[in-house]
Amino acid sequence: MFFKKKKPETPDSKNEKNFDDKELIPVYKDEFITIMKERLHHSADLNIKELSNGFTLIFLDTLTDKKMLNENVLARLEDAEPNPSEAFKHITVSGTSKQKYVEDVINSVLHGAVAVHSPGHPVIISAVVATQENRSLTRPENESQVLGPQIAFNESLATNISLIRRYLTNPNLCNESYSVGKQTKSAISLLYMKGIADDDMIDRMRERIKSIEVDGILDSSIFVQLIEDNSFAIFPQMLLTERPDRACAWLLNGKMIVLVDGSVQVIGAPQTFIEFFQSMEDQSVRWQIATFLRVLRVFSMIVSIFFTAIYVAALTFHYEIIPQTLLIPLGESRSRVPFPPIIEALLLETMIELLREAGARLPTKVGQTMGIVGGIVVGTAAVDAGFTSNILIIIIAVSALASFTTPNYMMGNVIRVLRFPLIILAGLWGFYGLMVGFCFLLIHLLRLSSLDTPFLAPFYPPRFEDWRDSIIRLPIGWTNKRPLQTRPLDRIKYAERKTKE
Structure with a gap:
């Protein structure tokens, strides 16, 4: 009743075909x-x-x-x-x-x-005899910098691999080719350094690439969502870059990179949370300046996420933390506002996001004008109409400005989104709600992994040796070892004593 006997397939059957057997070329x-x-x-x-x-x-x-x-x-x-x-x-x-x-x-x-x-x-x-219709090499648009190479990947897989081989003229640079997608059959290349990259990590990446069954891969940003550890997480677990020098730096540190034909972005794995706030320009400037910039980016992330939420919590539940000299002008600026702080903050944050999204979708010159003029006109009109206070306008502007300091576009989008649930928690339960949101984010980050390696390394688990090139960046002579996160077969990059001398 529940199982139906399958009819045996006869070799003379013309209507049924075994798709596991490939059809031979006819001689005629x-x-x-x-x-x-x-x-x-x-x-x-x-x-x-x-x-x-x-x-x-x-x-x-x-x-x-x-x-x-x-x-x-x-x-x-x-x-x-x-x-x-x-x-x-x-x-x-x-x-x-x-x-x-x-x-x-x-x-x-x-x-x-x-x-x-x-x-x-x-x-x-x-x-x-395929046509070679490639876009000429240009400067990086999303990862622009003053110092360092000024060249970016393009849509040609062969060109991108040649750019990497020009940097790494080493026979140990391995290139494995795969075809992914039932309909598109997109060419995928996995690159790593033999003798440096961990074999188990390479096997893990191979299995994930081979296990993908989709109709097509049109871009590396789509492909990375199929091979990352947790697709439900809001935080990206692998980095995308358009810079060949950064991709080569990953390879030299024992990481792997994945290239997708037709995409200008290269996937690097595994990655840590702190690497999303690092830039290749940090290696080109003095170590004191690089450390300052990295600390500034992390501080800006915290300000962008929590600044508006702290304002909402303080005005809703915790007036006692506001200095008295600030309390009087704050009360005067909010005297005409008919909304509670949570509605006021959400309204302005939504308005800022609308302006930002509209500016990004419009042509470049029109988009820049739209963002500047729109922000000034809407902000001034909102204050004059009594919809919001002057102080909140300043706080929202600082939070939006701080989100732009993140050098990675994907992490910048995460910071933009995280502000909204924290504002809601602060408006409902004050600092207690903020603490619940912070603990939830921390636990979520602790549970994340990138290619089965800890996402919060080197802080959790603590690996003090890798702190030399994390939030801080010590002089080049002190960063002569590859990070433990990638479990490299060869940890030493160069002799520390000779470099210091």
Whole structure:
């Protein structure tokens, strides 16, 4: 009743097909052409060219470089004998291979290759003649800095890997290629330094990449959400960068990077919470200035998250913490405001987020003008109309300004969102609610991990040796060891004594 007996599949059945078995290349030309037309659904850009000596070429016009096809394939095959061995010898394209399955041939054609069929042979010669339409290399837009290299990744996977290899001219730089996505079959590359990166961590990343089953991967920001440890966490557990120098620094520290074809962002793993507040420029300036900047960023994060919530808690429940000299002007500024502090704060925070989102979606010049003029006009009008107080305008502006000091865009968005639940908790229960929210965030961070490594390292678990390059940054001579978080096979980067001398 609950189990239905399956009918045995007969070998003569034409309606049912075992998709685990790949289909072999037919030896007859007409049959091969028919199969390719059916599999590619008679696409308008499908081009079939039959040569006088018996060769048949199948390719997609929109994906192939016509000059390379004519010079390196067509001109070379005109005088060749019609068999796969002769075709393989005559074609002068580096990406040339032999294939015997229809699925592999279709996949290569969809990636810009030309399939060469020889009559009477069940083997296809595939030659990659794809167009190289790449955007020129530009300056980093989201991670701009004054000192250091001024170059960023682009959408070409080959170009991005070449940028990394120019920095790391080392034979131990390993590159593993994967194909992810049932529909897109996106090319994914995993890079790491052999002899430095931990083998268990590499195996863990390999398993996560291979276990992904989705229709397609269009960007690394989508891919990172599929391989991170906790997809329900609001905090990102892996970093994205558009800077080749930062990606190479991760590799030298025993980390791994993942590149997605068509994406300008490179994924680095594993990462810690404090690394989201570090910049590559910190390595280019003096260690005292780098330490000051890192402390300033962490302080700005705390101000951005808690400043407005403290204002709401103080005015709602805890007037006693406000100095008397400030209490009188504060009361005068709120005398015309008809809303309680929680509604007033939420209203202004929402208004700031609306202005920020509108400025980001508009063209660059219009967006900048919109943000500046909109903030001035709306803020002044809100105070004159009695919807809010002058002091809250200042507090909201400082909180919004502090959120921009975070050098990572993803973490900056997290800070923007966290302000709202903390304001609500402060408006409901005062400092007790703030403490509940803070404890919840701390416990959440303690439970997070990045590729099964502690997210709050080196503070929890405490690894005092790694504190040399965390919130503070000691001189270069003191940071000669790779972080323990990545469990590197070789911890020493350079001799500490010689560097100090």
